[in-house]
Amino acid sequence: MAQAGNAYYDSPRDIPAIIPVFPLEEALLLPRTQMPLNIFEERYLMMVDYAIHKDRIIGIIQPQAEAVDTDQAPEKLYAPKLQQVGCLGRVTAYGETGDGRVLVTLTGICRFRVVKEILTDLPFRLAEIDCEEFVHDLIEGLGEDQVDREGLLDVFRAFLDANDMEADWESIAKSSNEILVNSLSMMSPYGIAEKQALLEAESLALRADTLIAMTEMHLASESSDTPQTLQ
Structure with a gap:
């Protein structure tokens, strides 16, 4: 069972078949x-507003990499072709700023696959979705015991050191493996293809291993780009 705010999701039957989708580049x-x-x-x-008055659910999904080419015509950029897999979020916090903006927080529920987009006169996009292949996302902590937590933390420390950054290690120590892996995946500074690979990883352990490999490659690339001085 997955919980998001006051809602519980026991199976894909608890999730609407048609949802608004929000294309966000390099967002996870x-x-x-x-x-x-x-x-x-x-x-x-x-x-x-539509989501609040329906099921409070919005699908976060990336555009395909070729769809964000800045040389494309504006109409192409307005409705870029989407990736096939995204993640459902429930609006669990909502606030109006007084200057026309709204601040919302989405809590992730499970991944989905786009079946087809729905033709509509609405100014945002709707899609028919299927969550059956990701039903295991509804089980909290599934596969946590197979995560290489120490390997992930080691590469995270190396990344922080290389970028002169700090972290709240007390909070990290209290985090479950699932929250640690998923939070670091979301925070990772990678592109569309890498973020999509993290999203579509078949298991939590595979997501952690993928993130470790990406970060090691990133660190190696940064190191090779640094001019060396002779002593």
Whole structure:
């Protein structure tokens, strides 16, 4: 069973078949994580209002990499072709700023696959979805015992050191393996293809291993780009 705010999701039958989808480049939502959003575009303000009055569910999904080519015509950028897999989020916090924006928090429920987009006169996009292949996302902590936590923390420390950054290690120590893996995946500074690979990983352990490999490659690349001085 998955919980998001006051709602519980026991099976894909608890999830609506048609949802609004929010295309976000290099953005990742995963089960039981939270994503804060600052909404200001009129079409997405209408999308949030639609979701609030329906099931409070919005699908976060990336555009396909070729769809964000800045050389494309504006109409192509308005409705880029979407990836096939995204993640459902329930609006669990909502606030109006007084200057026309709304601040919302989405809590991840489970991943979904796009069956087809729905033709509509609405200014935002709707899609028919299927969650059956991701039903295991509804089980909290599934596969946590197979995660290489120490390997993930080691590469995370190396990343922080390389970028002169700090972390709240007390909070990290208290985090479950699931929250640790998914939160670090969301925070990772990678592109569309890498974020999609993390999203579509078949298991929590595979997601952790994928993130470790990506970060090691990133660190190695940064190291090779650093000019060496002779002593």
